[in-house]
Amino acid sequence: MIAKFFVDRPVFAWVISIVIVIGGLVSLYTLPIESSPQITPPTVVVSAFYPGADAQTVMECVATPIEQQMSGIPD
Numbered sequence: 001m002i003a004k005f006f007v008d009r010p011v012f013a014w015v016i017s018i019v020i021v022i023g024g025l026v027s028l029y030t031l032p033i034e035s036s037p038q039i040t041p042p043t044v045v046v047s048a049f050y051p052g053a054d055a056q057t058v059m060e061c062v063a064t065p066i067e068q069q070m071s072g073i074p075d
Contacts, residue, residue, distance in 0.1 A: 044070070 006013040
């Protein structure tokens with residue numbers, strides 16, 4: 001029923017949509033930046049299993065190649 005109202009009056013629908021867009025643009029400039037949350041960088045978690053291997057072997061065969069392939073991520 002309400003959709004028929006706007007279909008019959010397209011100019012009125014355009015005016016309402018333009019008012020909503022203008023209101024959004026005005027509010028965009030009045031919102032304080034300080035109230036926005038701090039954005040934290042994403043966290044990468046990699047887990048690998050090498051049954052029967054000691055820590056040195058896992059570091060050499062698994063951890064080091066993964067670190068080399070993922071450039072820019074320390075440790």
